[in-house]
Amino acid sequence: MGITIQISQFLLSLSLLIILHELGHFIPAKLFKTRVEKFYLFFDIKFSLFKKKIGETVYGIGWLPLGGYVKISGMIDESMDTDAMAEEPKPWEFRSKPAWQRLIIMLGGVFVNFLLAYVIYVFLSFVYGDRFIDASTINDGYLIENPLLTDLGFKTGDNIIKVGDYDVENVSDIKGNFIGAKTVTFKRNGAEQTITLPEDFLGQLSSSKNRDLFEMRYPFIVAEVPDSSLNKSVNLKQGDVLTKIGNDTVKYFDQTESILKSYKGQQVEVEILREDKKLTESIKVSDEGKMEVVPFARIGSISMEKLGYYKMKTKEYTFGESFGAGYNKFTGQIGKYFGQLKEIGNVKTGAYKGVGGFYAILNVFPDFWSWQNFWSITAFLSIMLGVLNLLPIPALDGGHVMFLLYEMISGRKPSDKFMEYAQTVGFFILIGLVLFANGNDIFKAIFN
Structure with a gap:
């Protein structure tokens, strides 16, 4: 039953994000009178599970749940429709539109991803507020059993007060700020100490069978x-x-x-x-x-608070205040995700070993249904999808944006043949990244 709930949440979240992302391309394309030939949830290689033509656009659901797409006329995309590109440009085609309009069309999906995440954080703040474990009330420290940590000198009972440059006010601040942290400061027997983490600590952690860090102690x-x-x-x-x-x-x-x-x-x-x-x-x-x-x-936080193990803090927001709270959460998550990408890009950290694919994303969802958790995870995934699509890789939105900015600055438009080659290279890069990420999932499942 638990895995069914996880899969249901995963597919619902993924479908929502894909549809809204592609809608971000679709709407400005239609506003600029650009023809959209297809609007698909999932990929329809060889056949579709469902399709229906309305007006000039075929709407459908593919069978391969690796993403989705809109096929815009006159645009070199994953369809690689070179025959159509060989004809003279038509007024309704993407390539016939001014560069600024094409830029807005390409940025539309990322804009919707970021807007969706912000709106979710606003409503989560308003509906649920913030409820967290007050780290200052953890009197007996944390459970530390991972050999990676104990070999560095950490012991059960250490009270973590700072991770990197961030003070720990909320217990979730520990894991939330761990990526990119170089030091961890704690109190032991009233004395403050700092331990420097090895540069490849994230790589060691990703390769370890035990990935626990500083865990809560339970009765x-x-x-x-x-x-x-x-x-x-x-x-x-x-x-x-x-x-x-x-x-x-x-x-x-x-x-x-x-x-x-x-x-x-x-x-x-x-x-x-x-x-x-x-x-x-x-x-x-x-x-x-x-x-x-x-x-x-494990037991619930309410029971732990009742037993006197720690205290919870609750902060509620008015509707007006929730816009500021949502903005802080939104910008904070974007900053953290860029920090993760920075660590992954640095081979010395070994953080690339922790990159996961669809199975890793599936396991982010809990095995019970909680709308608060579902929307919180969906907001983060929306940020992740937006940031990844901004990467300057041909075949991603960021690749198209890179070439459009070059055109707008230089006044020279890259040739269609160049764009075809770039799209092909970008496609193989993406396939390599997908295989690497999902290969990591398989490796961990077999050997950990």
Whole structure:
């Protein structure tokens, strides 16, 4: 069921982004009286799942969900319709329009992507506000078990206060600002320390089986006592919070392993918290140092706040204030994404190893339905699609824009033959990037 929900969110988000991006090209093309021959969601190589001609445009759905396109008359694009380009230019063709009109048509898709992301952030701010974990209330630091981090000197209990040049006010600031960070500053036993990350840390992390960074610490909360457990007859119920084992106080799940090992093969009293009441039970510890009880892997932030592990902060916005809040989120995400591209482009960082394809994007969506999460992810993907389309690669919008700017500055228009060659080169570059990204997904699935 979970994977079905993920796929549904992925396809809905992808379809929405493709249609609106192509609509960004379609609308200005029609405004400038340029003929649009096709408007397609997904690619229709050989055949279409659906198509219908309305006026001069064929609207359809292809079978290959790798994107979408509008075919504009008189434009050298992925269709490579060289026969049509060999004829004399017609008044309704793209190539007959002034350079400034062609520039607006080409930038239309990216403009819609950015506008969509901004509008989503505005309404997310207005409808949901901001609710986050106040990092200043994390008193016992974070769970740090990744060998990449422990080898650098980090320990569970370190309280992260700064990542790169960014102060950590919200717990999500840690991961949100990690790409591009050179240092991490933390407090340990009241003393402030800074560790410098190796230049290729992102590459090491991408290649590692364990990609956890600084994780939240959770209490030991009983999820289930299996029938095969040696403690199946003990009065333990789902939701019980383990607070003491023998004479040892237990606040976090990560403390239990070492404590239980000291009671191997013994009977020991434990203290549990059940609906605000403290109870004492006697349990058996196996010869391997296990309670044979299944704990919850994670619990909700509301429950954690109720148990006193941290405090949440909530900020609500009026409709007017949400425009400013949405703008800050929009510009912040664009800045972070450009930062990611910068790191990926620097071979020394090894960040290119973390580049993912469609499977990686699919896994960004949670396995449960949440409109807040869905729209937040869609806004980020819209920014990603807009930025990638601006890259000066022939076959992308940015490639066409690059040649149009050259034409407007120099007064010389690149020949159709040159544009055909450039489009072909750009197509192979894109195919290479797609194969590399999705190959990374396959490699990680097999070897990690």
